Amino acid sequence: MFQIAQHASRHSASKLGVSSGFTFGGHFARSFSSSLLKDSYDNLLVSKHAVSEDSDNQVAMMQLNRPKALNALSDAVLDDVLHAAHVLDKDPTVRCLILTGSAKAFAAGADISEMKTKNFEDAYGTDMFGHWQELSRLQKPLLAAVSGFCLGGGCEVAMMCDMILCSKSAKFGQPEINLGIIAGGGGTQRLTRAIGKSKSMYMHLTGEFISAEEAYNSGLVAKVFPDDELMDETLKIAKTIASKGVLSVQAAKEAVNAAEELPLQEGLRLERRLFHSLFATKDQKEGMAAFLEKRPADFS
Numbered sequence: 001m002f003q004i005a006q007h008a009s010r011h012s013a014s015k016l017g018v019s020s021g022f023t024f025g026g027h028f029a030r031s032f033s034s035s036l037l038k039d040s041y042d043n044l045l046v047s048k049h050a051v052s053e054d055s056d057n058q059v060a061m062m063q064l065n066r067p068k069a070l071n072a073l074s075d076a077v078l079d080d081v082l083h084a085a086h087v088l089d090k091d092p093t094v095r096c097l098i099l100t101g102s103a104k105a106f107a108a109g110a111d112i113s114e115m116k117t118k119n120f121e122d123a124y125g126t127d128m129f130g131h132w133q134e135l136s137r138l139q140k141p142l143l144a145a146v147s148g149f150c151l152g153g154g155c156e157v158a159m160m161c162d163m164i165l166c167s168k169s170a171k172f173g174q175p176e177i178n179l180g181i182i183a184g185g186g187g188t189q190r191l192t193r194a195i196g197k198s199k200s201m202y203m204h205l206t207g208e209f210i211s212a213e214e215a216y217n218s219g220l221v222a223k224v225f226p227d228d229e230l231m232d233e234t235l236k237i238a239k240t241i242a243s244k245g246v247l248s249v250q251a252a253k254e255a256v257n258a259a260e261e262l263p264l265q266e267g268l269r270l271e272r273r274l275f276h277s278l279f280a281t282k283d284q285k286e287g288m289a290a291f292l293e294k295r296p297a298d299f300s
């Protein structure tokens with residue numbers, strides 16, 4: 001299931017260099033636009049998958065690859081994820097991104113060995129983990145494919161994605177309370193919006209995990225698949241999204257994500273303005289013509 005390289009298209013063979021001079025140490029508003037994918041990352045496997053035989057459009061897959069520590073999210077892991085995500089988000093051939101882990105763990109949280117010796121000055125003074133939020137600000141859709149443990153910062157990173165798909169073995173939790181801390185990557189806010197106050201409070205205060213089934217019933221995940229089907233099904237969903245109009249996908253993502261932040265009237269206004277703006281696109285003409293001519297749409 002997790003032999004992702006097997007799915008890789010002809011595109012993944014192209015080796016791309018990385019521009020020099022970049023460091024990724026934890027600050028907002030860095031420019032990644034001129035950067036290219038690295039040939040390889042220490043903690044991440046990146047592959048690209050053609051949407052169809054006759055299309056140049058691709059889905060990009062990022063697989064966390066720190067198996068000895070159950071993909072614990074060290075600074076180096078996050079630097080790799082954010083670097084690759086920013087580059088892929090700017091790549092015009094990439095239409096949808098997937099973030100996944102291993103069969104045993106999506107990610108078991110922030111790296112406890114790195115945090116252990118930090119003091120208040122280190123944490124507050126550097127706005128520790130503030131830069132993780134960049135993952136929630138990509139323009140293209142980002143799907144989390146979760147198997148096994150999805151805990152603490154792992155659960156928070158999954159919730160930064162636009163939707164979570166998981167296998168039956170997935171376990172979600174915010175166990176930071178067991179370490180004498182609380183969630184710091186968005187868990188108290190995003191989990192509460194996703195599953196409601198009472199269940200979120202239960203998870204944050206007891207540190208107990210919930211199963212894939214509970215996560216699905218609570219609205220945290222969009223779909224649950226048998227373990228050996230998760231990656232194929234996730235790719236199918238990503239390819240479906242990748243075959244839609246790029247601007248309408250971007251607008252839908254922006255509008256839905258705004259629902260978590262805006263008061264209703266402002267959200268409705270934003271949705272309407274985005275809806276209006278799509279009437280300036282070729283894809284609106286093509287989509288409606290294709291419907292009326294009873295043929296599949298060919299989005300640009």
Ligand SMILES: C/C=C/C(=O)SCCNC(=O)CCNC(=O)[C@H](O)C(C)(C)COP(=O)(O)OP(=O)(O)OC[C@H]1O[C@@H](n2cnc3c(N)ncnc32)[C@H](O)[C@@H]1OP(=O)(O)O
Nearest residue numbers: 068069070072108109110111112113149152153175184185
């Ligand atoms: C803002 C965000 C804050 C946070 O995220 S705080 C962290 C929240 N997460 C947690 O508290 C979960 C910590 N991990 C665990 O509780 C357990 O692991 C599991 C239940 C996930 C799995 O248990 P088992 O199957 O028995 O595996 P194992 O032997 O505990 O782990 C294998 C190796 O992985 C390392 N590891 C696991 N999670 C982390 C982590 N979060 N940070 C650093 N290392 C981790 C272990 O230490 C060990 O390593 P070795 O083989 O060298 O002993």
